[in-house]
Amino acid sequence: MHKLHLVMGGRVADPQTLDFVDLNKMDLVGVYANYAEAVEAWRGRAQRTVDDAEIKYVIVHLHKLLEPDVPLDPAA
Numbered sequence: 001m002h003k004l005h006l007v008m009g010g011r012v013a014d015p016q017t018l019d020f021v022d023l024n025k026m027d028l029v030g031v032y033a034n035y036a037e038a039v040e041a042w043r044g045r046a047q048r049t050v051d052d053a054e055i056k057y058v059i060v061h062l063h064k065l066l067e068p069d070v071p072l073d074p075a076a
Contacts, residue, residue: 004066005038006031009045009057018058031062 007029013019020026029045032038038059049055 004062006060
């Protein structure tokens with residue numbers, strides 16, 4: 001079974017939060033079958049916007065949302 005991860009980003013109101021300003025302008029990078037691929041995609045997008053502190057990219061652990069009762073694997 002794949003441990004799905006979503007990489008997304010956009011402009012935030014405060015760089016210390018995940019309060020995205022405009023959900024219609026979110027950059028949905030993609031869904032990845034494992035954490036390593038998601039980190040690679042996240043790093044690529046985050047590095048492109050390193051000079052803009054109000055742009056933030058995150059990795060969402062979709063597998064944890066889809067199956068919350070499955071014990072967490074620290075390597076996920």
